[in-house]
Amino acid sequence: MKLIKYFIQFLIIFIFFLIFKILGLKFASYISGKIISFIGPFFRSKSLIKSNILKALPNLDKNQIQKISKTMWHNYGRILAEYMFIKKFRMSQITNNIEIIGQTKLDTIRDNNEPVIFISGHFNNFELMAMHLEKSGINLAVIYRPLNNKFLNFIMERIRKKYICKNQIKKGISGTKQLLSSFKNKTSIALMIDQRVSQGIKSNFFDHEALTTTIPAQFVKKFKCKIVPIYIERTQGVNFKLTIHDPLEYSKTETVESITLSLNILLEKMILRNPEQWIWSHNRWK
DSSP: OHHHHHHHHHHHHHHHHHHHHHHOHHHHHHHHHHHHHHHGGGTSOHHHHHHHHHHHOTTOOHHHHHHHHHHHHHHHHHHHHHGGGHHHHHTTTTGGGEEEEOHHHHHHHHHHTOOOEEEEOSOTTTHHHHHHHHHTTOOEEEEEOOOSOHHHHHHHHHHIIIIIOSOEEESSHHHHHHHHHHHHTTOEEEEEOSSOOSSSEEEEETTEEEEEOOHHHHHHHHHOOOEEEEEEEEEETTEEEEEEOOOBOOOTTOOHHHHHHHHHHHHHHHHHHSGGGSOTTSOTTO
C-alpha cells in the first residue's frame, strides 16, 4: 500500500516537473510557491509548525505565526520548482541570480587545499550552497538523508550527484566512516546541523534541549580543522544572496559539547535573520 502511495506521489511530482520545465524558471518558481502554500499545510501538522515557531519566537501573535508558516510553504514550493533548473544554475547560465558574499574565503580554502567543515541549515534555497562550493573548485563531500519515497529519491539523487555535488554520502554509521576517509584525503565536508538526529547529544537550541549532531565538533577535536558557516537567503523572486562566514577555530580546551552549543547559537542567529526562510515543519525538538 505504501509503495502504491509513493508511486502516485512520484507521478504527480514528475508531471509537475514537466510543467515547470515548460513554464521557465521565474514563472514556475512563482506558481509552485502559490500551489504549495495552499496544499502544504494538509501534509504537515499545523500544530507542530506553530509549536516550533513559538519555541524560537515565543512572543509572536497568531497572525505573525501564520505569516511565517505561509511564507515557509511558499518557499518550499519555489525550491521544488527550482530543482528543474539546477543545471542552469550549475552551468552559469543564471549566475547573476546569486550574489556571493565572501568568495575570497572559498578561494583561499581551495588554494590551500585545506579541508574544512562547512555547516548550515535548511534555508532557502539550500541546495545552491553545496553547488556553489563545488563550482568554486573545492573538493567536497555532502551528507544527505535519502527520501522515504524511493521513486522520488532516485530522481533527487541523480540531480544532486550530477549538478549539485557529485560526492554524496548517505547519512548513517557507514556514511560517517566515509566522511572520515574523505576528510583524510583532503575532502571538505558540508552538512546541515539543523535537523534532529538519532545519534547525537542534547544541546540547547532556542532555550530548549534538542538532539544535535556532533560531527562538526568531533572533526574539530580529531583533526583541529576549521568550521566555515554558510548561509543563503532568497532576496526576491529567484534571486539569492549566499554568505560565506569567517572560518571558526576552537581552542584545545573546547569540548564536543561546547562546540556543538556554539554552533547551535550561530544557527539560531541565522534563523532569526529570516524566520520565514527556515523549514519549521521538521520535528526538531522531539
